[in-house]
Amino acid sequence: MEPNVASKQRSYDSVKVSCTFNSLSASVLESGNVHAPIDEAQVLKNKSQEIEPYLSGRCIYLVGMMGSGKTTVGKILSGVLGYSFFDCDTLIEQSVDGTSVAEIFKLYGEGFFREKETEVLQKLSLMRQLVVSTGGGAVTRPINWRYMQKGISVWLDVPLEALAQRIAAVGTDSRPLLHQCESGDAYTEALNRLSTLWEERGEAYANANARVSLENIAVKLGHKDVSSLTPVTIAIEALEQIEGFLKEEDDMAIAGY
Numbered sequence: 001m002e003p004n005v006a007s008k009q010r011s012y013d014s015v016k017v018s019c020t021f022n023s024l025s026a027s028v029l030e031s032g033n034v035h036a037p038i039d040e041a042q043v044l045k046n047k048s049q050e051i052e053p054y055l056s057g058r059c060i061y062l063v064g065m066m067g068s069g070k071t072t073v074g075k076i077l078s079g080v081l082g083y084s085f086f087d088c089d090t091l092i093e094q095s096v097d098g099t100s101v102a103e104i105f106k107l108y109g110e111g112f113f114r115e116k117e118t119e120v121l122q123k124l125s126l127m128r129q130l131v132v133s134t135g136g137g138a139v140t141r142p143i144n145w146r147y148m149q150k151g152i153s154v155w156l157d158v159p160l161e162a163l164a165q166r167i168a169a170v171g172t173d174s175r176p177l178l179h180q181c182e183s184g185d186a187y188t189e190a191l192n193r194l195s196t197l198w199e200e201r202g203e204a205y206a207n208a209n210a211r212v213s214l215e216n217i218a219v220k221l222g223h224k225d226v227s228s229l230t231p232v233t234i235a236i237e238a239l240e241q242i243e244g245f246l247k248e249e250d251d252m253a254i255a256g257y
């Protein structure tokens with residue numbers, strides 16, 4: 001049975017207490033005053049169990065630039081929530097007889113790829129209990145947002161320099177929009193191309209219901225930069241931001257909006 005608003009509210013309060021406890025424990029641990037180990041996996045599991053009933057089966061759509069960790073974090077979230085995981089790029093490849101994203105771009109062009117992307121999102125929007133890792137450019141079409149609004153969208157906001165580092169490490173073979181004819185090292189090429197894409201579409205990511213800023217997590221946990229943040233830490237923050245969105249949604253409903 002759906003919990004009523006009052007009991008939902010009480011439960012959110014307890015979620016808030018445990019969040020505060022977790023971040024306090026983390027900062028105390030960072031400062032070296034306490035030696036109790038924090039089992040991140042347990043924190044992740046607890047948080048997902050607290051939130052899952054309030055999702056009411058709604059899908060989670062991860063959006064973000066190429067290399068922001070949508071696939072990596074998406075798999076972790078689906079595992080802990082007991083949701084199925086789908087990667088839009090993989091579904092598009094399957095719908096074109098297993099042709100890779102890079103080949104689809106080469107053979108049929110970006111417009112064809114974007115049509116397929118919208119078709120995939122439309123189909124996914126009819127389903128429940130999914131974590132969906134969207135393609136980096138899915139945010140550029142308003143129709144895609146209409147489909148994603150059936151669920152909760154979460155933006156993985158990662159500094160361009162960190163994205164370029166990750167991409168330089170694995171290469172751009174599977175990411176056709178990052179292929180370059182420029183000379184230069186892999187990091188600089190990736191950073192230049194990502195910067196251009198960011199100028200074109202950066203604002204579109206802010207349409208998401210929740211934002212996971214790696215810079216904010218690093219500050220909160222006292223890390224020098226974002227490169228040391230693990231996918232599990234980021235998944236925990238994603239759940240906390242989703243929780244914040246659910247709470248806001250609840251407050252709006254109570255206020256009659």
Ligand SMILES: Nc1ncnc2c1ncn2[C@@H]1O[C@H](COP(=O)(O)OP(=O)(O)OP(=O)(O)O)[C@@H](O)[C@H]1O
Pocket residue numbers: 064065066067068069070071072073089133134135136166167170175227229230231234
């Ligand atoms: N927190 C992290 N720290 C370091 N490396 C990471 C982190 N998260 C993901 N990566 C690495 O960065 C690369 C990109 O991650 P991933 O494929 O999950 O991104 P994506 O958002 O799905 O990218 P795309 O839009 O191109 O599909 C991978 O090699 C992955 O292993």
Ligand SMILES: O=C(O)C1=C[C@@H](O)[C@@H](O)[C@H](O)C1
Pocket residue numbers: 065066089101134135136137138174175176177
């Ligand atoms: O950012 C983009 O536009 C893209 C990101 C990838 O996930 C793929 O969807 C494709 O390479 C395009």
Ligand SMILES: [Mg+2]
Pocket residue numbers: 070071072087089133
């Ligand atoms: Mg991916």
